[in-house]
Amino acid sequence: MSELDLSPAQRGYYSLHELDQENILPPENKMRERRVAVIECMEDIPCNPCGFVCRANTIRKESLCKPGVVDWDKCTGCTLCVSVCPGMAIFCQMILDGKGQVTVPYELLPDPKLGDSVELLDRSGTVVGKGRVVRPTYQAKGDAHPRWVVTVEMDNPKMVDQVRAIRVLGE
């Protein structure tokens, strides 16, 4: 029995197909225009920082327990939502100059530096490729937000839907 025969709640993550069905993943043309947020939260957890922090007023939260929904026409890709989500379930995606970019929250060691080489991991923890750190945004240590919000670049733009974690390798 492969992992895909399990339900997300048994497996511990959503498959690409399941996310697509719920309209969680942004269409390619939007990603080519600008960076957009992707909220991979489909449970009714009482939580509202994403809706609260969104400056462009694009994340809509019907109530405390309903997940946030992004309007990709208005999202400015500021990544504030990536930094506040307590479940670390929000990411940003973009296709720029034919290359893919994914922004992930990061709270591990080693610290990411601009230009660092990283291993790219998908939702199941499988290494799907290698990338480079293009924008490591530092938050204060021990603050409410994840310590880093890291944007990595990958040669294959089709991988942006898959990459959800990084392993920093250094120079």
Added chain:
Amino acid sequence: MKQIVCTCHDVTKEDIEAAIDAGYDDIETLKRITGVTTGQCQGKRCMVLTLNILANKKSLSIEETTKIRAPIDPIPLGALVTTENITH
């Protein structure tokens, strides 16, 4: 190899089940014959485990703990001896 239920008094699951089979089938008598829940931790680690075993064995639901009495945490005897009382 042993499955320990009460770590303070080294009471295993087999011990508890044997005691229940021998007729000590309620928590008050069970704890007196086996020593379970009467050690230093006063049942913090083993009370619900023991009641679960009892409930499963007798096909009953869990109703109540044993009678809880002070002290619920270890206290040196010397601390209970007073020579002076200061009242505020």
Added chain:
Amino acid sequence: MEDWRIYEHPILEFDRGNEVTIYLDGKPMKAYSNETVAAALYANGVRVFSKSIKYHRPRGFFCGIGRCSACMMEVDGVPNVKTCVARVRDGMHVKMQKTFADRLTPFLNMMNLSPMVYIKMFTKPGFLYEPAMKIMRQFTGKGSFPKDSTGYNSEARAKTQEEISTELLIVGAGPAGLSAAIEAGQLSKDVVIVDDKDRFGGQLIKQTHMFFSDVKYAAGKRGYKLANELVKKLSGMKTVRAFTNTTAVGYYPSENIMLLLRPDNTTLRIRAKKYIVSTGAYEKTLVFENNDLPGVYGAGGVQTLLNVYGIKPGKMGLMIGTGNVSLIVAYHLLQAGIDVKAIVAPSFRRVRGYLVHAAKVRRHGIPIITRHTIVKALGNEKVNGAVITKLDDGYRPIPETERVIDCDFICIGVGLNPAYDLIQLFNPKMVFVPQLGGFVPVRDKQFRITENAYVAGDCSGIEEATTAVLEGRLSGLHAALSLGYGDDSVLQKIDEYEWALKEDRNSSFSTAIRTALEAIPVENIEEVIMNNVRTGS
């Protein structure tokens, strides 16, 4: 020389204090002044702290917060000290409480010293009983009195017993207790709050993950930051007296006295008009072969070692349980650079915690193995592996499906039991409610369990830190109202917090809790207590 301390962490900076030296059975060990004895010994690679009373099985660090008594050692001549609570001191002498019978451990473990058998041994003929007992006592190894009195502080011999009166006594300074003290302290003139640990905050102090809930309350905050905020707010309040290192040992309703133990082995007796019990919970554990081996820890114990003392519990861990605590602690281990082999749980319908927590660990490569449970811990003096087995639809082990997982510690995260013991001394009506974690008191809408006592937080039902804060605030306000303080603005606050609690419990994760909480509260707590007294339950 082994050093298991963490020197680089992505979130925390550990304030260990100054370097000091302590001695274990004469051997010097590096320690730091803010560490407890158990933490310092653990950091030096010590895993066996004591031997058990009957079979002399090795025991070690388990709960880490003074609840299980597995870590008791002789400290500076005083026997049976809870080393996970006692702080180190430069030059301290720690000894393992040994007895000659420890050498018989392998032999003893083969025997089955059933209490059913030996409790009747030597009772006939009667004259054998006394000498037999004297010999048996040599076997126990549970500490001995010092040969001379240098171990004791002779000044402390002139023991004093302090007695305090107050309007409101709050036992337990976790999120619920602290919030209650803050609310009640703003209204009433005299509040006392106590906690058995040397710092306030309860379990918050070791929680480094961000909380959910509403931004108005705690969303996005890390637990330990919330603890700092609450403590800071409290320390500015002149109406609140705070006692750390003070353990509530008993409550006597007929005299209305709470008896507490202080660290210098003196007692404190407090008489209050009203009490709030917010003592939290005890970790559940599992029964399987060798479940008492050093290396088998509660998830909370691992969190304490990791996040409070900055010490690695091991190199490769196995996590049992898929609730939020297990998933979060697995993530904490990742952050500390420790390998987690797998997360194992019998459930097959779903991972019990939030999927976002599960996703966090899955994307870093930690597998989740459902439909399995642990049957054995492997190792002699400490864990070096675990045996797991697959379960069928009836949760029974399927034969021939056992396999060994290589690991050097096993973390058991299978839930919490509300702390029922101090509560029961007030003689409320207790009920067993599995959805709330275990035994909880029946209470009314004002959180009262008896005429003079209230409950808040996990000890009233296992939930979250955010609900504990709200329940604490509510019980603090109700207690202050019952003492004659407060006005309409208090009633407004009560409405606001009750609404927030309702919102927080609106999700499917809280369905079971909501159902249970709808069934328990009663209209008239006095009537319930009268019936309790009448039926003698």
